[in-house]
Amino acid sequence: MKLLLSIAGWIDTCNDWVGRVIQWAIVLLVVVFIIESVLRKGFSAPQIWFTETSYFIFGYYILFGSAYTFLHKGHVAIDLISERMPEKWQHMLAIACFIGFTSVFSLAMVKGGIPIAVNSWKAMELGHSVWRPPIAHFRTVIPVAFFLIFLQGISSIIKHIAALRGTKL
Amino acid sequence: MSDTLLLLLTAFLTIGSLFLGHPVALTFGGLGILLGLVFIGPATLPIAVTKTYSVMVSFPLIAIPLFIFMAYILERSGIAKKMFDGIRDLVAPLPGGLAIAVTIVCTVFAASTGIIGASIVSMGVLAGPYLLEQKYDKKLTVGTIMAGGTLGILIPPSMLLIVLGAVAGISVGQLFIGAIGPGLLLSGLYMFYIYILCRIKPSLGPPVPKAEMDNLSVRFVRGMLSVTPPVLLMAVVLGSIFFGIATPSEAGAIGAFAAIILMICYGEFNLSNLRYAATATVKTSCMVMFIIIGVNIFSAVFMAMGCGRTLGGLFEALGNKWMFFAMTMLLVYLLGMIIDWTAILMLLVPIFFPIAKQVYGLDPFWFGMLVAINLQVSFLSPPFGYALFFMKSLKLPGVTLGDIYKGAIPFIMLQIIGLILVAIFPQFVTYLTNLAFAH
Numbered sequence: 001m002k003l004l005l006s007i008a009g010w011i012d013t014c015n016d017w018v019g020r021v022i023q024w025a026i027v028l029l030v031v032v033f034i035i036e037s038v039l040r041k042g043f044s045a046p047q048i049w050f051t052e053t054s055y056f057i058f059g060y061y062i063l064f065g066s067a068y069t070f071l072h073k074g075h076v077a078i079d080l081i082s083e084r085m086p087e088k089w090q091h092m093l094a095i096a097c098f099i100g101f102t103s104v105f106s107l108a109m110v111k112g113g114i115p116i117a118v119n120s121w122k123a124m125e126l127g128h129s130v131w132r133p134p135i136a137h138f139r140t141v142i143p144v145a146f147f148l149i150f151l152q153g154i155s156s157i158i159k160h161i162a163a164l165r166g167t168k169l
Numbered sequence: 170m171s172d173t174l175l176l177l178l179t180a181f182l183t184i185g186s187l188f189l190g191h192p193v194a195l196t197f198g199g200l201g202i203l204l205g206l207v208f209i210g211p212a213t214l215p216i217a218v219t220k221t222y223s224v225m226v227s228f229p230l231i232a233i234p235l236f237i238f239m240a241y242i243l244e245r246s247g248i249a250k251k252m253f254d255g256i257r258d259l260v261a262p263l264p265g266g267l268a269i270a271v272t273i274v275c276t277v278f279a280a281s282t283g284i285i286g287a288s289i290v291s292m293g294v295l296a297g298p299y300l301l302e303q304k305y306d307k308k309l310t311v312g313t314i315m316a317g318g319t320l321g322i323l324i325p326p327s328m329l330l331i332v333l334g335a336v337a338g339i340s341v342g343q344l345f346i347g348a349i350g351p352g353l354l355l356s357g358l359y360m361f362y363i364y365i366l367c368r369i370k371p372s373l374g375p376p377v378p379k380a381e382m383d384n385l386s387v388r389f390v391r392g393m394l395s396v397t398p399p400v401l402l403m404a405v406v407l408g409s410i411f412f413g414i415a416t417p418s419e420a421g422a423i424g425a426f427a428a429i430i431l432m433i434c435y436g437e438f439n440l441s442n443l444r445y446a447a448t449a450t451v452k453t454s455c456m457v458m459f460i461i462i463g464v465n466i467f468s469a470v471f472m473a474m475g476c477g478r479t480l481g482g483l484f485e486a487l488g489n490k491w492m493f494f495a496m497t498m499l500l501v502y503l504l505g506m507i508i509d510w511t512a513i514l515m516l517l518v519p520i521f522f523p524i525a526k527q528v529y530g531l532d533p534f535w536f537g538m539l540v541a542i543n544l545q546v547s548f549l550s551p552p553f554g555y556a557l558f559f560m561k562s563l564k565l566p567g568v569t570l571g572d573i574y575k576g577a578i579p580f581i582m583l584q585i586i587g588l589i590l591v592a593i594f595p596q597f598v599t600y601l602t603n604l605a606f607a608h
Binding site: 019020022023024026027029030033034036037041051054055058059061062063065066068069070072074075076077078079080081082083090093094096097098100101102104105108109111112113115116138139141142149 | 193195196228235458
């Protein structure tokens with residue numbers, strides 16, 4: 001149990017750091033938009049890199065921020081019924097949901113995302129715009145981010161098991 | 170298995186799963202994958218990945234974190250508090266003046282996160298105890314705060330309109346401009362009601378005695394000074410969309426940038442406040458975006474199973490446009506009490522909007538606005554409405570759950586009046602949009 005809990009702690013720390021870094025991407029997004037607006041409106045010079053750059057920042061932001069949100073229980077849940085159950089049941093239900101929903105979802109996305117990312121790297125896929133940036137890194141975001149979510153699910157399961165066995169966290 | 174039976178089973182399974190208390194986004198994602206594996210097969214996985222990728226490259230949705238960032242910067246700058254203090258000074262001598270001040274702040278500040286909870290909690294903490302201290306009626310106080318808080322879902326820049334525009338494939342800018350009329354209508358109805366009620370029964374919202382206040386000119390200047398910056402900010406954001414200078418996403422970035430400048434002007438700009446806003450933004454944005462991702466996958470499977478067609482077929486068979494209108498509103502209302510609004514839009518809009526337009530000839534902007542007002546009604550409705558739970562979680566002194574329920578009812582009536590007015594007079598929506606987008 002002790003080993004498991006230290007694994008959970010390690011996962012939490014890892015996702016916490018990912019979140020703390022990625023949260024600043026919002027400032028970058030604002031800056032990119034402001035630069036584009038000024039250049040386009042002020043100097044009639046729209047930038048070819050603008051649209052795809054904003055997609056990249058946005059995509060990294062929402063996917064890599066999600067495991068962090070999960071860690072800090074930021075995702076809404078309908079707990080009207082479950083919160084009225086005895087505590088033991090709540091833990092068991094949570095474990096069942098993690099296995100039935102979160103792990104199925106995240107592993108499916110990892111499994112489905114890897115071949116798409118691998119093909120993109122092999123072909124050195126480029127974007128469709130005039131700018132034609134490499135986008136294989138962007139295809140890789142989905143499997144990596146969902147793997148982090150899977151890990152976060154494992155960490156939660158460990159903590160619920162520990163709570164069931166009465167281990168102090 | 171007949172189509173209708175499959176639809177009913179899927180609906181029960183989905184609602185049952187959501188009530189297990191697991192995060193909505195992950196429940197939808199997991200359930201979508203499981204149903205897909207059963208009914209579609211291994212092709213589900215690449216479909217799910219492609220659907221997720223399509224969310225990451227959706228330009229209108231980029232507006233979501235930008236506006237949320239703007240809202241948190243404003244919140245952290247204490248602008249809502251300054252504004253409430255300023256308007257309070259101005260309207261306190263009126264019957265129900267403080268409740269009117271709450272409504273005005275909520276209207277201007279509806280730039281809030283589109284997360285109803287955030288508006289209600291921040292207004293509740295800010296104004297709730299003060300109104301009760303001034304001997305305002307408990308039911309009126311909580312009703313005003315809850316109704317004001319739910320305005321954030323309608324008044325632009327609201328998250329709901331961004332998601333609606335992105336899913337329905339209609340212009341978010343046009344939705345923003347169209348929502349100004351209905352938003353002001355509702356907020357006007359609330360203020361009118363509060364004023365009349367307190368005029369008739371001053372004990373419910375006693376005016377603050379004039380003797381306790383500065384003279385009018387001092388209060389006027391102070392009030393105006395506190396209201397001008399946030400109003401100006403909203404004017405810049407909406408004006409840039411109205412005059413076609415910026416898309417909503419660009420307006421979001423401009424708004425966030427302007428909010429940072431306001432923060433500097435108020436002397437609240439420092440690393441810890443910026444970090445607070447960035448952390449809150451990443452959590453709220455990912456919460457909203459992940460529901461979009463999860464339901465997007467679920468919805469693709471739902472459609473591939475033929476359930477979307479079955480549900481659409483049932484509504485096409487209604488035959489009459491007002492019957493269709495009433496049934497969709499009822500469905501949205503009932504779902505609004507139990508499921509997050511993001512999920513409702515992602516699921517139902519792709520099914521109902523094409524039918525509304527092609528079969529019944531309804532204007533998508535008008536229809537969308539009515540869906541937004543209707544969702545507000547469901548947020549306030551006892552016993553499940555979201556707003557009620559957030560209000561309860563504030564634990565205001567002496568306020569019982571019964572007070573909260575009873576306080577919500579007059580405002581629900583007002584929302585229904587607003588809904589009917591907008592339904593009968595589409596001009597509330599179309600007047601401004603025609604003005605802005607006629608070319």
